[in-house]
Amino acid sequence: MGNLAEMLKTRDNNFNFIRIVAALFVLVSHAYPLSRGATEVEPLVAQLGISLGGLGVFTFFCISGFFISMSYDRSSTWVDFVVARFLRLYPALLVVLVLSAFLIGPIFTVMNLHDYFSSSEVYSYVMGNLKLKDISFQLPGLFQDNPYPGINGSLWTLYYEVLLYVLVLVLGVVGFLKGILRLSVFFVLYFLFYFTFKFLLGEGYIDPGFKLRMWVQWGFAFVVGMAFYAYRVDIRLDYRIAGTCWLISLLLYKSPIFVEVFVIAWSYSVFCIAFNTQSFARQYNKLGDYSYGLYIYAFPVQEILAHLWRGISPMAMIFVALPLALVPAMLSWHFIEYPCILRKRTMALRLSKLLAKFSKIFVRYTTK
Numbered sequence: 001m002g003n004l005a006e007m008l009k010t011r012d013n014n015f016n017f018i019r020i021v022a023a024l025f026v027l028v029s030h031a032y033p034l035s036r037g038a039t040e041v042e043p044l045v046a047q048l049g050i051s052l053g054g055l056g057v058f059t060f061f062c063i064s065g066f067f068i069s070m071s072y073d074r075s076s077t078w079v080d081f082v083v084a085r086f087l088r089l090y091p092a093l094l095v096v097l098v099l100s101a102f103l104i105g106p107i108f109t110v111m112n113l114h115d116y117f118s119s120s121e122v123y124s125y126v127m128g129n130l131k132l133k134d135i136s137f138q139l140p141g142l143f144q145d146n147p148y149p150g151i152n153g154s155l156w157t158l159y160y161e162v163l164l165y166v167l168v169l170v171l172g173v174v175g176f177l178k179g180i181l182r183l184s185v186f187f188v189l190y191f192l193f194y195f196t197f198k199f200l201l202g203e204g205y206i207d208p209g210f211k212l213r214m215w216v217q218w219g220f221a222f223v224v225g226m227a228f229y230a231y232r233v234d235i236r237l238d239y240r241i242a243g244t245c246w247l248i249s250l251l252l253y254k255s256p257i258f259v260e261v262f263v264i265a266w267s268y269s270v271f272c273i274a275f276n277t278q279s280f281a282r283q284y285n286k287l288g289d290y291s292y293g294l295y296i297y298a299f300p301v302q303e304i305l306a307h308l309w310r311g312i313s314p315m316a317m318i319f320v321a322l323p324l325a326l327v328p329a330m331l332s333w334h335f336i337e338y339p340c341i342l343r344k345r346t347m348a349l350r351l352s353k354l355l356a357k358f359s360k361i362f363v364r365y366t367t368k
Contacts, residue, residue, distance in 0.1 A: 002236065002237065003232065003233055003234065003235055003236045003237070004228060004229075004231075004232035004233075004235045004237065004271065004275075005232040005233045007237065007275040008070075008232065011285075012285070013274050013275055013285075014273060014274045014275075014276070014284075015063060015067075015274050016284060016285050016287075016288070016289045016291070017284050018059065018063070018270060018273065018274055019059075019060065019063065019289060019291035019292075020289075020290055020291045020294060021056075021059075022055075022056040022057075022059035022060050022291065023056065023290075023291045023292075023294040023295045023298070024056070024294070024322065025052045025053055025055055025056030025059070026052075026053040026056040026057065026154060026295060026298065027294065027298040027302070027318065027321060027322060027325065028043065028052055028053075028318050029042045029043060029051050029052040029053030029054070029056070030042075030053060030153070030154070030298065030299060030302060031302060031314040031315075031317040031318045031321070032314045033147070033148045034146070034147065034148045034299075034302045034303060034306050034317065035147060035302075035306055035312050035313060035314050035316075035317045036147055036314065037147040037148060038147075038148055040314075048259075048262065049258070049259055050259060050262070055266070057157055057218065057221075058218075058221040058263055058266065058267075059221075059266070059270060060157075060161075060291075060295075061161070061164070061218055061219075061221040061222040061225065062221040062222065062224050062225040062228075062263070062266075062267040062270060063225060063270065063274075064161065064164070064222060064225060065164070065221065065222035065223060065224060065225025065226040065227075065228070065229070066225040066226070066228050066229045066271075067225075067229075068085070068164070068165060068168050068222075068225075068226075069168060069177070069225070069226045069229040069230065070229055071084060071085070072168050072169070072172045072177060073177065073229075078169060078172065078173060080344075080345070081168075081169060081172070082169065083344050083347050084341075084344045085162075085165050087340040087341065087343070087344050087347065088292075088337070088340070088341065089158065089161075089162070090130070091336050091337070091340045092292060092293065092296065092332050092336050092337050093129075093130065093155070093158065093296065094126075094130065095332065095336055096152065096296045096297060096300070096328075096332075097125065097126045097129050097130065097152070098126060099300075099328075100125070100139065100151050100152055100300055101122050101123075101125050101126050101139060102122075104142070104151065104300055104304070105122065105139045105140075105142050105151075108142055108143065108304065108307055109139065109140060109141040109142045110141040110142075110144070110145075111140055111141035115140070116140055116141065119140040121136075121138070121139065121140050122139060122140065124136070125139055129152075129155065132155075132158050132159040132162055133159055135152075135155050135156050135158075135159065137150035137151060137152060137153050137155075138150055138151070139151060143303050143306070143307055145307075146303060146306045146307055147306060148303075148306070150303070151299065151300050151303050152296070152299055152300060153299045154295055154296060154298065154299045155296065155299075157218065159211075160214055160215050160218045160219070163215055163219075164219055164222045167219075168226070171186060180230065180231075183230045184230075187223070187226075187227055187230070190223055191223075194216060194219075194220060194223075195257075197216055198216075198256075201213070202256070220260060220263060221263050221267060224263060224264055224267050225267065228267070228268075228271060237271060237272050237275055237276075238272075239272060241268070242265070242268055242269045242272050245261075245264065245265035245268050245269070246265050246269075248261060248265070249261045249262045249264075249265045288330070288333040288334065288338060289333060289337070290326065290329040290330055290332075290333050291329075292329075292332070292333075292337065293328060293329030293330065293331075293332035293333055293337070294325055294326060294329040296332075297325045297328040297329055297332070298321060298322075298325040301321050301324045301325040301328075302317055302321045302325075305317055305320055305321055305324075
């Protein structure tokens with residue numbers, strides 16, 4: 001198929017389809033604990049040590065590492081990059097939080113509406129969760145008798161996604177993204193840190209907090225995606241290479257580095273499939289990218305099903321929740337996400353002008 005750099009010359013690819021499949025993985029994985037309780041084992045955990053939902057998140061992160069690196073590389077300024085990332089993530093997030101607190105909450109809470117809207121948790125739920133750092137999954141009296149209480153349980157990964165955006169921004173600002181040599185230094189340092197961290201953690205020499213462990217764990221796939229973009233001229237997409245990666249992964253099954261080798265093999269295969277374009281890709285891409293919407297709306301829809309349909313099986317939840325969650329996902333793309341993408345250049349220009357004015361005022365004030 002050629003190398004990654006050649007493949008990027010065309011917009012025809014299967015990434016929209018792959019992302020929606022990754023979001024479906026998360027929906028399927030969550031159906032088990034949401035219908036049967038937190039102790040229910042999700043698919044693939046026993047076989048791989050990674051749940052099907054985790055595999056979906058790894059897929060999102062490796063693709064994200066590639067395209068976020070490309071986004072920074074092609075941005076005129078860091079302001080353009082920040083605005084693009086903000087508009088891609090936050091408007092749709094704000095809407096799902098508002099709908100959860102002020103539509104789903106009032107309809108399904110066991111509290112009376114006066115007590116519900118008198119609770120400060122309702123309002124802090126929206127503003128607090130926009131910060132992403134300490135996601136709250138609970139609203140007053142909502143789904144507390146479900147097998148897995150709460151709402152919007154998928155949002156926790158967004159915090160680590162944003163941190164990785166910040167990583168790319170910082171690397172770009174300090175100059176590490178300029179030139180393959182500097183990037184190579186970063187990758188060497190990162191992977192040394194990663195495997196040292198994993199060894200020390202496994203041996204019990206360190207006891208880091210939950211957030212740091214999660215950032216390191218999920219950051220691996222993102223950095224692999226970054227490496228794919230950095231070495232795009234040298235990475236050739238070939239199914240024979242993919243087969244070799246999977247053979248190595250199989251040989252290292254149950255070894256201490258199996259998950260990492262598996263993620264690399266999986267990520268390489270994702271790019272092989274993504275750029276093996278057929279007419280299907282061109283037709284599917286006309287629909288839009290519903291993956292983010294499906295990711296953020298599937299969990300509330302599944303919780304509603306668990307509430308209304310007591311004893312629902314995981315398979316029934318999957319088949320009913322998917323079409324129901326696709327409806328708000330499609331609306332989110334066409335009326336929120338895509339319009340925001342179209343406005344990113346205008347907003348970046350306005351923000352740049354505003355920052356320039358503040359800069360002039362600051363210089364004038366400090367030089368008096």
